[in-house]
Each structure stands twice: as structure tokens, then as C-alpha cells.
Amino acid sequence: MMGSGKHHKFGVVLDAGSSGTRLYIYQWNDPVHARKKASTEKLRSIPKIKTKKQWTKKVKPGISTFHDKPGSVGHDHLAPLFEHALKSIPRAEVPNTPLFLLATAGMRLVPENERKRLLDEICTYARRNTEFLLPDCDLHIQVIPGETEGLYGWIAANYLLGGFDDPTVHDAHAHSKHGHHTYGFLDMGGASAQIAFAPNATESIKHADDLKLLRLRTLDGQDMEHRVFVTTWLGFGVNEARRRYVERIVEASGAPGVKELPDPCLPKGLLRTLDGKEIEDPAVAKKTVHLIGTGQFAECERQAYHLLDKDKHCVNAPCLLNGVHVPAIDFDVNHFVGVSEYWHTTHEIFEDKHSTKAYDFATYQKRVKEFCERDWHSIDEDVSKQKWGKKVDVDTAMQVCFKASWIINVLHDGIGVPRVGLESLGKSSHNGTKEVIEAVKEKGFMDSFQPVDKIEDVEVSWTLGRMILYASSQVPPAKVEGKEALPVGFGDNIFTANGVPEGFQYGGSGPQGKHGKPSFPSGNYTAPDSHWHDSLWQEGDTAPRRIPGLVLFLVIFGFAALLLIGRERRRRILHICASTVKSKKRKILGSTGIVTYERVLEDGYESPSTFELGSYDDEEGWGTPKLEAGRYDDPGLGPPRLGLHVAGSSSTVGLATRVESRERLATRSREVSPSRKGPRARSPLPPR
CATH class of the missing domain: 3.30.420.40 (ATPase, nucleotide binding domain)
Structure with a gap:
């Protein structure tokens, strides 16, 4: 704990x-x-x-x-x-x-x-x-x-x-020009990719309507505000990109009846179904349309480039991918970290022994090319020997060449990250992940792009x-x-x-x-x-809103107390309350000269709300008021129902009760039957 x-x-x-x-x-x-x-x-x-x-x-x-x-x-x-x-x-x-x-x-x-x-x-x-x-x-x-997910990632x-x-x-914190000290954030999953960054001052003014206002609060209670651009590209995650890539290969094959489709993004000799499963038996492959790896990574990169949809119409310029608007990125100011597939695809195989080295385009591309142009049989053997660790299985090895080509395309041709190792960055070069994190502690400089998984073990x-x-x-x-x-x-x-x-x-x-x-x-x-x-029970300015709840609690408490004090005491209390109400009523009405009469409707209807509970007991034929309470844990009863229920309070029963009362009052002067000791027995109320 x-x-x-x-x-x-x-x-x-x-x-x-x-x-x-x-x-x-x-x-x-x-x-x-x-x-x-x-x-x-x-x-x-x-x-x-x-x-x-x-x-x-x-x-x-x-x-x-x-x-x-x-x-x-x-x-x-x-x-x-x-x-x-x-x-x-x-x-x-x-x-x-x-x-x-x-x-x-x-x-x-x-x-x-x-x-x-x-x-x-x-x-x-x-x-x-x-x-x-x-x-x-x-x-x-x-x-x-996806935009909210990207913004949360930017905060983290x-x-x-x-x-x-x-x-x-x-x-010494500022790691870029003009005092800009936040980092851009890139995330790529299976279905989508996100980008979040705070543009430079010029772009922030130009594209103010496209930004999100983020407000945090420091420990001393001061507000901290940032204007952040964040967007998501649906269908640009690695799995969705691969699906679109295979669709294009099938469409490009043209001729009907073709079973074997060359795939430059698979290692040489690898047979794979269209949905990504390995085919181990060549005889089985001949019976269905399938892919065969040719191990041509340069061609793989070229074909993957078209999936960026760079030529799609841009309604609100500038755009990066798929016609989606993104403010211009100033890489002297905006330095990015990439998580999820950006980390896994650059490190699980190609940086296993170089996990502290920063992403370097030239070095990374060279390693990917060497791996993807190998024969699949030799790669499969290395996987079984756990050359790249337990996390790298056959599926990972089969998929990594396309994923690597997709990451390279998105980063450099899509987002425009400078190609470290090929393009001059002036003072923008730096060492690796470990050095970067150490530099961050010293508030130093960072590369244009750096894949990360954990920072200080978080x-x-x-x-x-x-x-x-x-x-x-x-x-x-x-x-x-x-x-x-x-x-x-x-x-x-x-x-x-x-x-x-x-x-x-x-x-x-x-x-x-x-x-x-x-x-x-x-x-x-x-x-x-x-x-x-x-x-x-909270205090403060919301107390008036709690008054109904407090009254309800007191009512519930009162009824519970009535149930616990016993039948005789309960009857006496009800009698005293009723007598007090009637006495006050007579005083008020008497002082105004108003005379009231109790009226019984002969048409059989009288609103139950006008019924008045007197001090009658069971021996006189009146039903004792009953407390009905629903329970929160009883789904059949719904929400709590607290209130008095008078037995026989429907309209017809109310009439029968009133008529019977008048008959009983008319017979009180009669002699008591010699065969009985006490009042004459009453007939039961008609069935409800």
C-alpha cells in the first residue's frame, strides 16, 4: 500500500x-x-x-x-x-x-x-x-x-x-530561441496519430483561432496559460496505414487471377496473407491471393509516401497531411518528443543496443535497410534465438519494415522534421536520450525530434x-x-x-x-x-440549495421515531396533534365569522388530499395510518417513497366509509342487542 x-x-x-x-x-x-x-x-x-x-x-x-x-x-x-x-x-x-x-x-x-x-x-x-x-x-x-488525448500527452x-x-x-531553461521553453508532442497508435505544440509568437497570432487555451495553476496559486495547437489524423496510425497500403497493392495488381503480389515492405521470401498472417506452406499460398516480400526498402519508402495524401486539397493553409490544417512549425523553437509507435518502431529492433542514442535519420535508415533486405528465414532464426529480446516476436519482425518506412515518411515528409545526419541543423545537433534528459535537467538544448518511452522512470x-x-x-x-x-x-x-x-x-x-x-x-x-x-452537510454559499434535503431528512427521522415509540404512544401523539390543529382552526375561523361545514360528495368522488385524519382507533373501524417507505437497494420499488397511506383511501372506499359513518351515528341511540356485550358488530369494508 x-x-x-x-x-x-x-x-x-x-x-x-x-x-x-x-x-x-x-x-x-x-x-x-x-x-x-x-x-x-x-x-x-x-x-x-x-x-x-x-x-x-x-x-x-x-x-x-x-x-x-x-x-x-x-x-x-x-x-x-x-x-x-x-x-x-x-x-x-x-x-x-x-x-x-x-x-x-x-x-x-x-x-x-x-x-x-x-x-x-x-x-x-x-x-x-x-x-x-x-x-x-x-x-x-x-x-x-483524439485532440484531447493529444493535449493530455503534451501536458505530460x-x-x-x-x-x-x-x-x-x-x-538556463530555454532550449530554443526567443525564450520558448515547451516541447512539442507526437503520438502514434494503431488507428490515429496526434500532434500538439505551442507555435512560435508569429504563428500564434496568425492562427490564434486554431489554438486551445490551456490554464494550469502553480503551487503558489498563480495561473499559468499556454496556447497550444493540437490535431489528430484519423487513419494515420500504423495499422490503418498498413491496411490502406495493402489495398493499393491489390488495386495496382490489375490483372484478374493473380495470386502472388510483390510487397517491398516485407523481408525477402516472406509469404503473408492480405490480413497480415504468415503463410508457412508455399502450397497453401498458391490457392489464395497473398503477398511475397521482396525486401526493397527504398521502394517501400516510396510507396508509403503516397499514403500521406500530401496532394489533398488544403482548405485552410498551411496543411501537413491529408489536407488537415497545421500552423507552420519552426524547428528552431519547436522540439518534439514522440511516444508509442515512434518509440517502439525506432527502438525494439534497431536501437536495442543503442537505447541511449538520440534519433538520427541517417543512422536509423541505414539499420532499417540492412534488416529489411535480409532473407526472412535468417530473421526468423534470430527471433527464435531472442536476438532482440523477448518482446520481439515473429509478428513484430514481420511488421517492422512497413512501420519504419511509415514513421520516416510521417516525420520527415509529412511533419517536416529535419533529417539529422543529412540536413544541416547548425547548433541543433545533440547526443542521445540519456544525454537529452540530463540536458533537460540542466535546462539545456534538445534535438528537433526524440523518441521517448519513460523519463526518469515515469x-x-x-x-x-x-x-x-x-x-x-x-x-x-x-x-x-x-x-x-x-x-x-x-x-x-x-x-x-x-x-x-x-x-x-x-x-x-x-x-x-x-x-x-x-x-x-x-x-x-x-x-x-x-x-x-x-x-x-457542506458549508458555504450553497446552503439554501440543501434546505429541501434537510427537511426531508427531518421528516424521515420523525416517522422513524413514531414507529419506534410503540402503538399507544403513537396514537396519543397523533390525537394531540389533531386536536391542536382543530382548536387553532376553530379560533381562526371563529374570529372571522366564517362557519364551515364538512361536505360529503354524493357522486362518489372526493379528492384524497382533502381527507382529514381524526383521532379514531381501530375499534371504531378506521384504518391506522401506515408508513410506506421505498428503499434505494430495491429496484422494484424505485426511489424512496415516504408518506402516510390511509387504508381504503380510494374514491369509492372513501364514499363507503363516509356513508357508513353516518349510518353508525344514526344508530347510536338504539339499544344494544341483548345477545351482545358491547357495540354492534360492523360489516367489513367492500373489497378493494
């Missing part, structure tokens, strides 16, 4: 991807406590986030596989993740720990109605089975667009590399970016006379009087409350150390 100090705060983010869901747990110090002893450097920094390898857990497959069976997602998928989290976080801190489940590519393909049902079930399961801080399902449990990368450090404190994951945003939102803002605190989060780069543009995504769990306190969309402020269930 993590440290359980009372000043530690925790957060949980579930990355619900297409292949599985990974749990991440993060920890930071309570900002109010942390800044009491913080140095000037730390006060001007974002709260320090911590995590460890054992604080993560992944389950397969992805939650999108539950789109047609949402009722199973809790027990079959979420349960082991929640169990791991609850074992890792101190029990007392669980109600104060926010839970986020953010889904990406896989869930974006699920039909909207099925997606909504599944997300609703996830939130319901989490609330029923945990006490995590989960005040707003729409904010905490959602499918995020800059946090780890020191891009958010105050340059006035770190004089994975560069967009989930970290989401938690940085949350932790920053929990810092109390600095008090400025006559100025309202602005919320932490991101939205369109549009000026508004209150600093909250339409569609603003809050860093905490909802809109900013007064005095900078984070509050929820319902308008109720929940302090960081309270639970969303407990909002009824």
Missing part, C-alpha cells in the same frame, strides 16, 4: 483503449500543506505527481467488446482493476480520490446509443461498488476525442521534461496529463483584490469576460465555485477531502 500520510492526495485514471484497459494511480501532496515549506522554485511549479510501476494494472480485452452486454462490464472487466486500486490506496483516502475512466479509439467506433448505455453502466457499477470521488458521470466517465511530456518550469527561476502517458490537470485545479488560487479566480482547464482560445469559453473542459470535477473553490456542475461545492455523497 502507498504511503498513508494524511497530506497525500490520490487520483485514479483508467485508460480504456481498444485492446484493453490500464489502471494508473497517481499521488501528490496536499497543495495547501505542500506550499507551507516549499522553496521559491517549487512554489512556481506545478504540483509534484508521483507514480510507480506496481500502481498500474491492465486487463484485456477493451471495454468496447462489452457494447452489446453492458451488464457484464463491471464484474468481468472493472472488478479486478477496482480491487487493485482499493488495495493500493489508503482506505480513509478512497472517498477523496477522483476516478476517471477515459476511453479512446476503440469506443469511438461503437454506436452512440450502445456507447451511452455502456458508459452509464460503468458509472453505476463504480458508484455501487466503490466510494471513489465520482460526482459527475459525464465528466469522469467518457470517450475523449512538458511536465516531465521541465517545460512548465518558470524561466525566471531557471535562467511513463510518458496522456493519463498523467489528465491527473496533472486535476491536481493543478486543487491548488487554492492566489487572492487578488477585485478579481475572480479563473478555472483550471482548457477550451477554445476565445476571450470571454469570465475567462470560461463555451465548451470549456474543467480540470477538476466541474465549474469553478466562488473564491476559487472547485465545484461540481450541480453547483454544490465539494471540498477535496469530502465525498460526493456528503454534499448535504
Whole structure:
């Protein structure tokens, strides 16, 4: 279990991807406590986030596989993740720990109605089975667009590399010209690719409407704002690019009946089906259309280039790929780190013994060419001998040549990253990953592009970016006379009087409350150390909204007390209350000269709301008022129903009761039957 100090705060983010869901747990110090002893450097920094390898857990497959069976997602998928989290976080801190489940590519393909049902079930399961801080399902449990994923990644990368450090404190921080000290972020998965960066001053002004406003808060309560461009290219992930590539090969084959299609992106002699599976028996290959590797990497690069769609019409210039607008990138200012496939494809085979060396285009291209022009049989033998480690299997070796050609094309012909080793970069050359990270610590310079996986043993994951945003939102803002605190989060780069543009995504769990306190969309402020269930008892400006809840609680408490005091005492109390009400009623009406008569409608209808409970007991034939209460845990009864129910209070029974009362009053002067001791027996009420 993590440290359980009372000043530690925790957060949980579930990355619900297409292949599985990974749990991440993060920890930071309570900002109010942390800044009491913080140095000037730390006060001007974002709260320090911590995590460890054992604080993560992944389950397969992805939650999108539950789109047609949402009722199973809790027990079959979420349960082991929640169990791991609850074992890792101190029990007392669980109600104060926010839970986020953010889904990406896989869930974006699920039909909207099925997606909504599944997300609703996830939130319901989490609330029923945990006490995590989960005040707003729409904010905490959602499918995020690729742009948001890219922005979270940009936050994580800059946090780890020191891009958010105050340059006035770190004089040598600027790693580029003009004092620009943030890093660009590149991410590539199987289906899509993202880019996020802060353009130089000129481009920021020219393309201001295309940027996102990001607002963070440093430990001393000061706002930190950045204008970031972020976009996503759907279909430009490695798997989707490969699918489009194979389609082009099939279309280019032309002649019908052709079974064997040459593929320059596969090693020599490798037989592979169109959907990517190896064919070991040549006799089987002759029966179906298949690919055969020719091992011509230069040709592979040439064919992959056309997948960039550089010639597609650009509506809003400038554009990079597929006609998608991107502000011009100044590589003297913008230095990028690349994660996911940018790291795996450049390191799993080609940098295994050079993991500390920075990406060098000339060196990388040479190694890829040597590998991909080898005979497949020799590569297969090296894989079985684990020449490149346990992580490199046959599938990885088969796919890496196309992936490498795609990465090279996207980086250099698509995005325009200078080709280190071929193109002159002046003072822009630098050593490797280890040296780069050391240089970052010294606030030095960085290459135009650098693949990274971990920085100081912390994975560069967009989930970290989401938690940085949350932790920053929990810092109390600095008090400025006559100025309202602005919320932490991101939205369109549009000026508004209150600093909250339409569609603003809050860093905490909802809109900013007064005095900078984070509050929820319902308008109720929940302090960081309270639970969303407990909002009824919170103090502050929202007290009037809690009055109905307080009254309901008192009513429930009163009825419960009546049930517990016993039948005789309950009857006496009801009698006293009824007598008091009647006495006051007579005084009021008498003083005004108004005379009232009780009227019984002969048509058999009288509104039940006009019925008046007197001090009658069961012996006189009146039903005792009954307390009916629904329960939250009884799905058949729905929400709680608390109130008095009078036996036989339907319209027809009400009439029968009234008529019978008059008959009984008329017969009270009659003699009591000699055969009975006491009042004459009554007939039962007619059946309901």
C-alpha cells in the first residue's frame, strides 16, 4: 500500500483503449500543506505527481467488446482493476480520490446509443461498488476525442521534461530561441496519430483561432496559460496505414487471377496473407491471393509516401497531411518528443543496443535497410534465438519494415522534421536520450525530434496529463483584490469576460465555485477531502440549495421515531396533534365569522388530499395510518417513497366509509342487542 500520510492526495485514471484497459494511480501532496515549506522554485511549479510501476494494472480485452452486454462490464472487466486500486490506496483516502475512466479509439467506433448505455453502466457499477470521488458521470466517465488525448500527452511530456518550469527561476531553461521553453508532442497508435505544440509568437497570432487555451495553476496559486495547437489524423496510425497500403497493392495488381503480389515492405521470401498472417506452406499460398516480400526498402519508402495524401486539397493553409490544417512549425523553437509507435518502431529492433542514442535519420535508415533486405528465414532464426529480446516476436519482425518506412515518411515528409545526419541543423545537433534528459535537467538544448518511452522512470502517458490537470485545479488560487479566480482547464482560445469559453473542459470535477473553490456542475461545492455523497452537510454559499434535503431528512427521522415509540404512544401523539390543529382552526375561523361545514360528495368522488385524519382507533373501524417507505437497494420499488397511506383511501372506499359513518351515528341511540356485550358488530369494508 502507498504511503498513508494524511497530506497525500490520490487520483485514479483508467485508460480504456481498444485492446484493453490500464489502471494508473497517481499521488501528490496536499497543495495547501505542500506550499507551507516549499522553496521559491517549487512554489512556481506545478504540483509534484508521483507514480510507480506496481500502481498500474491492465486487463484485456477493451471495454468496447462489452457494447452489446453492458451488464457484464463491471464484474468481468472493472472488478479486478477496482480491487487493485482499493488495495493500493489508503482506505480513509478512497472517498477523496477522483476516478476517471477515459476511453479512446476503440469506443469511438461503437454506436452512440450502445456507447451511452455502456458508459452509464460503468458509472453505476463504480458508484455501487466503490466510494471513489465520482460526482459527475459525464465528466469522469467518457470517450475523449483524439485532440484531447493529444493535449493530455503534451501536458505530460512538458511536465516531465521541465517545460512548465518558470524561466525566471531557471535562467538556463530555454532550449530554443526567443525564450520558448515547451516541447512539442507526437503520438502514434494503431488507428490515429496526434500532434500538439505551442507555435512560435508569429504563428500564434496568425492562427490564434486554431489554438486551445490551456490554464494550469502553480503551487503558489498563480495561473499559468499556454496556447497550444493540437490535431489528430484519423487513419494515420500504423495499422490503418498498413491496411490502406495493402489495398493499393491489390488495386495496382490489375490483372484478374493473380495470386502472388510483390510487397517491398516485407523481408525477402516472406509469404503473408492480405490480413497480415504468415503463410508457412508455399502450397497453401498458391490457392489464395497473398503477398511475397521482396525486401526493397527504398521502394517501400516510396510507396508509403503516397499514403500521406500530401496532394489533398488544403482548405485552410498551411496543411501537413491529408489536407488537415497545421500552423507552420519552426524547428528552431519547436522540439518534439514522440511516444508509442515512434518509440517502439525506432527502438525494439534497431536501437536495442543503442537505447541511449538520440534519433538520427541517417543512422536509423541505414539499420532499417540492412534488416529489411535480409532473407526472412535468417530473421526468423534470430527471433527464435531472442536476438532482440523477448518482446520481439515473429509478428513484430514481420511488421517492422512497413512501420519504419511509415514513421520516416510521417516525420520527415509529412511533419517536416529535419533529417539529422543529412540536413544541416547548425547548433541543433545533440547526443542521445540519456544525454537529452540530463540536458533537460540542466535546462539545456534538445534535438528537433526524440523518441521517448519513460523519463526518469515515469511513463510518458496522456493519463498523467489528465491527473496533472486535476491536481493543478486543487491548488487554492492566489487572492487578488477585485478579481475572480479563473478555472483550471482548457477550451477554445476565445476571450470571454469570465475567462470560461463555451465548451470549456474543467480540470477538476466541474465549474469553478466562488473564491476559487472547485465545484461540481450541480453547483454544490465539494471540498477535496469530502465525498460526493456528503454534499448535504457542506458549508458555504450553497446552503439554501440543501434546505429541501434537510427537511426531508427531518421528516424521515420523525416517522422513524413514531414507529419506534410503540402503538399507544403513537396514537396519543397523533390525537394531540389533531386536536391542536382543530382548536387553532376553530379560533381562526371563529374570529372571522366564517362557519364551515364538512361536505360529503354524493357522486362518489372526493379528492384524497382533502381527507382529514381524526383521532379514531381501530375499534371504531378506521384504518391506522401506515408508513410506506421505498428503499434505494430495491429496484422494484424505485426511489424512496415516504408518506402516510390511509387504508381504503380510494374514491369509492372513501364514499363507503363516509356513508357508513353516518349510518353508525344514526344508530347510536338504539339499544344494544341483548345477545351482545358491547357495540354492534360492523360489516367489513367492500373489497378493494
